[in-house]
Amino acid sequence: MTATLPFLPFSKPSIDEATIAAVGEVLRSGWITSGPKVQAFEAQLSEYFGGRPVRTFNSGTCTMEIALRIAGIGPGDEVITTPISWVATANVIIAVGATPVFADIDPATRNIDLDKLEAAITARTRAIIPVHLSGLPVDMERLYAIAARHKLRVVEDAAQAIGTRWHGQRIGAFGDLVSFSFQANKNITTGEGGCLVLNNADEARLAEKYRLQGVSRSGVDGIDVDLLGGKYNMSDIMAAIGLGQLANIEAITAHRRALARHYFDQFGAGFEAASGAQLPLADFENSNWHLFQIILPDNGPDSRAAFMTEMAAAHNVGTGFHYAPIHLFSMYRARGFGEGMFPCAERIGRLTVTLPMFYSMTPADVERAVAAVKSVLLK
Known part of the structure; x- marks a missing residue:
């Protein structure tokens, strides 16, 4: 599309x-x-x-x-x-x-x-x-x-x-x-x-x-x-x-906050219930909105990879994830850490996805990213 x-x-x-x-x-x-x-x-x-x-x-x-x-x-x-x-x-x-x-x-x-x-x-x-x-x-x-x-x-x-x-x-x-x-x-x-x-x-x-x-x-x-x-x-x-x-930090921060507000407006009040996804905390006073991240519904171990692949292949929209749980990396497992120790971090680390957010983005870019997310999740 x-x-x-x-x-x-x-x-x-x-x-x-x-x-x-x-x-x-x-x-x-x-x-x-x-x-x-x-x-x-x-x-x-x-x-x-x-x-x-x-x-x-x-x-x-x-x-x-x-x-x-x-x-x-x-x-x-x-x-x-x-x-x-x-x-x-x-x-x-x-x-x-x-x-x-x-x-x-x-x-x-x-x-x-x-x-x-x-x-x-x-x-x-x-x-x-x-x-x-x-x-x-x-x-x-x-x-x-x-x-x-x-x-x-x-x-x-x-x-x-x-x-x-x-x-x-x-x-x-x-x-x-x-x-x-x-x-x-x-x-x-x-x-x-x-x-x-x-x-x-x-x-x-x-x-x-x-x-x-x-x-x-x-x-x-x-x-x-x-x-x-x-x-x-x-x-x-x-x-x-x-x-x-x-020299441009105040303008950068203000623009990111405006983009974040537009994300929430575009997702709408019923998105979380309809999709099973979770939006970030809507803080427009303190946060600089470095990243805009959603938590995907838990549809199996490969659900995030499938989501990211479809976002890129079908919609030409890039995504990322920030971050994988540190305690599950090999070096930290060798120090005695493992699954089940920090369940909230493990769930969010497995399901988090970063959507586009940068200074030169436009409201139309936000609308495009949200439309792509809805197309993938609300089938």
Whole structure:
């Protein structure tokens, strides 16, 4: 029916001509690694997050690992997180020598269930990594009340949450350590990359050392290294893209919220009952709508694959799924995890589908995506 229409992907970056020109200027300048553009990007990010210190990195994975190191997390410690996230969220816990502990998710928000999180705290728990999944914030009052009660550090995985708010405050403008990603499908991108929002100047200096081989002093008198760091710095090429993207963040967020509203309008009040599918929580005040996801009806082990295949083959509409449950990956099974441990995460991880959502989408694109979903599910 719609196979002759152009392919509609589930995600697509939008880079304007001014940003492309700015990258060209960086390339012609001869300074393409970390330099004045990185400094400018960090300054603008700091302003965006209410004046808190911000340091940029070459991924939104190393930001979380470095945050854990800054928080003093290491061997013998436990860190609680969600099983529904990109695997990096748990991998960084292992990378610092700590033990990942999972708590199941809330079926409505699909974020970590804070009741189950608190129940998972032991004498060895030292930190929490909550994920603002799809840009929908975790309940920040409850989260930080739990952390304060048990004297835990919080590393927010806000990879998908730039532009997200909690009761009027931007995620990142308050809290503990907050990690953002600028990977290609995020609401703003630097191609790859990320940033870490920190609490004070001492943490910022420590982040700088971790991102550049642990160098604590560099100059005509030589260098000194006083901790084990890595090579995690952002380039000026990436920062030039980020500056162009950050300038449009409010328009990007507003457009995504408008697209999400249109999705709900197009699906209509009777869609869930008729299809057996579940729409996301309709939050238009806090969420940045990084992803628009539905939970499919459970029609067998191959139902999601069949749905995604038909969406592409019959309607030329791309879909994805975010995410497979981390605890069921082979590496985590080898650590003692398995089926049945987190049933809500396992059900949603098996049935979730991501529909198209990106800045250059139009209302007509939403209508096309919804028509395709209804054609597949309401046969």
